[in-house]
Amino acid sequence: MEGTRSQAWTWQPVSPELQKVAERARNEPDGRFHSPAPLIDERALRRAVGRQRANAAVGVDGITKERYERNLTGNLYGFPPKRSAHDAIRALHRAADRGECNWILEADMVSCFDSVDRTAVREMLRKRLADGSLLRLIGKCLHVGVLDGAEFSTPDVGTAQGSILSPLLGNIYLHYALDEWFETIVRPRLRGQATLIRYADDFVIGFELCEDADRVWDVLPKRMGRLG
DSSP states (O other), X not given: OBOOSSOSOBOOOOOHXXXXXXXXXXXXXXXXXXXXXXXXXXXXXXXXXXXXXXXXXXXXXOOOHHHHHHTHHHHOOOOOOOOOHHHXXXXXXXXXXXXXXXXXXXXXXXXXXXXXXXXXXXXXXXXXXXXXXXXXHHHHHHTSOEEETTEEEOOSSSOOXXXXXXXXXXXXXXXXXXIHHIIIIIGGGOSSOXXXXXXXXXXXXXXXXXXXXXXXXXXXXXXXXXXX
């Protein structure tokens, strides 16, 4: 999909190479990708820029999307969001219609990006990614430091707020820390139906039964605590 001035989203097919990666990811849940880095080419980055909202917030460098696109060929680099909070709301409505939201657990991760365990996120990346050059590049991005006005800092944990990689790495981290844990460990042990809906570091869990909501409420802080 690419953004336009007259329409927020228009569909555009991805490259055949990326489509093959997506199909293999679906068909082989435990498969590892050895060389995806070459697929991050100019066409992919141009699509990424096109998907960005025209009024998206500027980064620490103060560059707007309009200004960035003036020299697009020279500036290309970035990863866009692909969903909105409205998708999460629609998913919650569907779960409610199925009777799975008689009780709601709602939460927001405190300082999520600032508290990501870098060692843990690297191990999570290696589960599906075997491209050493790409892993090294991500490692450099994690340690690049943060410039806030005249103050420069190099924290030992977390991903930099405002970094183009932060939403991506945070999503991968929470996929393993929360989503997969809930689907494979928690939900099979519940008596009633339950649905986890997450958007970035905000999430709700809808429960059919109150007792299941109480059980998850008891174990959830312990699970998150173990992962920082």
